[in-house]
Amino acid sequence: LMVKLTPTVTDITVTARAAIAGGADALSLVNTFTAMVIDIETRRPVLANRTGGLSGPAIKPIAVYLVHRVYREVAKPAGIPILGMGGIRNTTDGLEFLLAGATAVAVGTGSFLRPDCCQRVIDGLRDYCRRHNVAGIHDLIGTLQD
Secondary structure (H helix, E strand, O other), X not given: OEEEOOOOOXXXXXXXXXXXXXXXXXXXXXXXXXXXXXXXXXOEEOOOXXXXXXOHHHHHHXXXXXXXXXXXHHHHHHOOOEEEEOOOOOHHHHHHHHHHOOOEEEOOHHHHHOOOHHHHHHHHHHXXXXXXXXXXXXXXXXXXOO
């Protein structure tokens, strides 16, 4: 069971621990952030539901931070893998998530912008590993130097 965590909590590590205690075999970070856009002429929300989910490149730095925090404080000690997501458009974005502690990454918005995005990320990861004499991406997971 993989549990997708919302970032809109006071402390995501509490949610991560609860998910694991409830039987999660893996964690997925992060879901969208609740957001709002206002039409300044009408002074009304642009979206019919008033709010919507903010995702994509705008959330990537926050998502990378949350992945690293959950990895360091919860997932690594528990031996639980993390699926990192949130604004991955290229190899560099994917690498950031892996270095932060994600075991794997998911590409959403990037594939809408470029249908070949996933293949480009995969090829880029292989190239990065080759250039840095890394046997595979598993050797990159959680290797952020603090």
